[in-house]
Amino acid sequence: MNYLEFVEWGYKPSPDELICLFRVEPSHGFSFDEAVGRVASESSNGTWTEVFVSEEVRKLSAKAYEKTNGYVKIAYPVNLFEPGNMPQILSSIAGNIFGMKAVANLRLEDVYWPPKIVETFKGPKHGINGVRETLKVKNRPLTATVPKPKVGMTPDEHSWAAYEIWVGGVDIVKDDENLTSQRFNRFKERVEKTLRMREKAEGETGERKCYMPNISAETGEMIKRAEAVRDLGGEYVMIDILTCGWASLQTIRERNEELNLILHAHRAFHAAFTRNPKHGMSMKVVAEAARLVGVDQLHVGTVVGKLESPLKDVAALIKILREEKINENMDLKLLNKNWQKLKPVLPVSSGGLHPGLIPEVMKIFGVNVLIQVGGGVLGHPDGVRSGAAAVRQAIEAVSKGISLKEYAVNHKELSRALEKWGYIKPK
């Protein structure tokens, strides 16, 4: 088949076809249509030279059917894909094509997942409602803190910091994405000691408190660590989903039918391929794959923190994780979605946050968010407990419609945090 057989401007795909929105920048010497045809060919059933193809095979060809300002939609017959196999789907629509000489840059911006694919994935076990029921928190953002320094503390130091964080008012203590089971802080000892302190914190505060230990490792070891967490009475595990990978995430999700843990997904490594708007794969596609496979919480950025996350990107990610249906929105470069029975995922806002930034975060996210503040708690001038209290006070202020400055007048912890991070002048 010639490349141009993979281009049919004006073709109307059926709702059963999977659709990709690509930004295509042809290399020198290639026309737009030729570059697009080669992308559609390589990602479906074509190759670089003509070979004999039967009518049956021809039915599996992808078709580029719509183009606007360098963006193109390509429709893929659903039978190209193995149902429920995320690595296979990504190897097709996000595989060799990024390296083709025919394209100078290629970006997979978004995907429409047809019902025949959506139905073959489990989706979140708990979702937003399940998380809220576990924490018994209804109408405010949930809060989490990574004890800092993020690596280097012993299990005793770690569990003590966790206790201070909890009693200060934060709901969840989270491991750093770099903390697994290093020599200075072995996994099982840390989980045991931290969960013991959790009981103490719950007793003293009368609130539900949770701990999210990072189980990222070889798949078998991850399962062992997840089982250990459950056996020790934990409700949560955390996974670095991109450095672990989709095959192992699917495995953990399978096993989670009995483990019944809440899966917190960290996205370390994503910016290696999501950050350049002209090339690679967008975070939207990562979020969609994560909702399909079935994480309960996912990091999506802050807009205002230390990590690059533009407002439009974050707005699109919030929709992808929380809504059931989305209509095509070319401003956000979003295709239609219909997640059917797949539960919504709680977005996590994390990276360089402190109490002074919480009003902006809540303006962007509303209340259905997990706000993760690490350095902005541990760096509080009066210590961890005061840092945690300041976070909770900032959320209270926003919920009551009071400005942070005003609320800080009668809330010393918040006041001191705002001073420290330059939001009000020290008295």
Added chain:
Amino acid sequence: MNYLEFVEWGYKPSPDELICLFRVEPSHGFSFDEAVGRVASESSNGTWTEVFVSEEVRKLSAKAYEKTNGYVKIAYPVNLFEPGNMPQILSSIAGNIFGMKAVANLRLEDVYWPPKIVETFKGPKHGINGVRETLKVKNRPLTATVPKPKVGMTPDEHSWAAYEIWVGGVDIVKDDENLTSQRFNRFKERVEKTLRMREKAEGETGERKCYMPNISAETGEMIKRAEAVRDLGGEYVMIDILTCGWASLQTIRERNEELNLILHAHRAFHAAFTRNPKHGMSMKVVAEAARLVGVDQLHVGTVVGKLESPLKDVAALIKILREEKINENMDLKLLNKNWQKLKPVLPVSSGGLHPGLIPEVMKIFGVNVLIQVGGGVLGHPDGVRSGAAAVRQAIEAVSKGISLKEYAVNHKELSRALEKWGYIKPK
């Protein structure tokens, strides 16, 4: 700790430290040293604001110690890492840092892996010698072909194409990275039928022939498929290592102690993060992680085919996979290596090759390579068997030091291939 505490120009790291070579491009408003300090901080034990750190924690700080033309070397204390845990190591040195606002672009170019890390990984089970013993081929490149069209054939059509490929003279039949277990071609039926044809082809040719079925899927399913291959008498499995991910690859390698299969690694998705020389993670680091975890064969590009793979990159990858020790080579942006007992990995050259390109490929790779020709076999004007024969003839010609044109005079299949792909004029 202040960012600048992570910068110590002139510091001499010990051979026990892990070293990363980064290309750092600061964002507007950040000095080079500040951007570098933030990268070293975020990827080790720092955070964005100052928090209390003990002396013990301070020992885990990374140190930027050498800079040249935008490139910087950062040394990481080995105790930062969990031995044998590839996801954890990558979450540290290739995690959040790519998304930091302080850098406009950040590229992880290469890694020096200290003995204390190298020793904790298994490396290849078979390596180049094991592969050669299995195929009983000593002093020439090995050859493989993906039956094309790469998706859409039934198991019967697939196994028949495989037979033709083998009897034509190719050593190995390989699945496409997109072919796993779709409706049109279920995994087990394909493997059964193809391995049956393999016996026939071996009987007729008197040569050893192999088949590499693609097991990429959820980890548990991958293991089942690997077991099925072994039970059916296969020696090889193929994995899309990046869309499956490092945790599952480690799991397959663990299980491979008993399965004893040759692991063929495809790199679909890599160019999403390796292609931009200013940002992301280089293919060198992927190749190093793959050798550590223990694949036996890995795709590294062709230089001359359809996929972008510059000569310098391929040259560096060949060294990484095949050599035991490498001295720092700043022209190739390579740090020192000492793989100790880790066996060498067979590089695979694949993507848009045909017989006319084989002399160039062999000039680059020598004989220790698996040359994968798909369309360049299946697209032969006289059919698959002639296409396979032409590949073998091209390798013979190079081995004998005869030009393809000259060799083609008495080798019809090669002659017809060279005509088809424009290397000689049709008679």
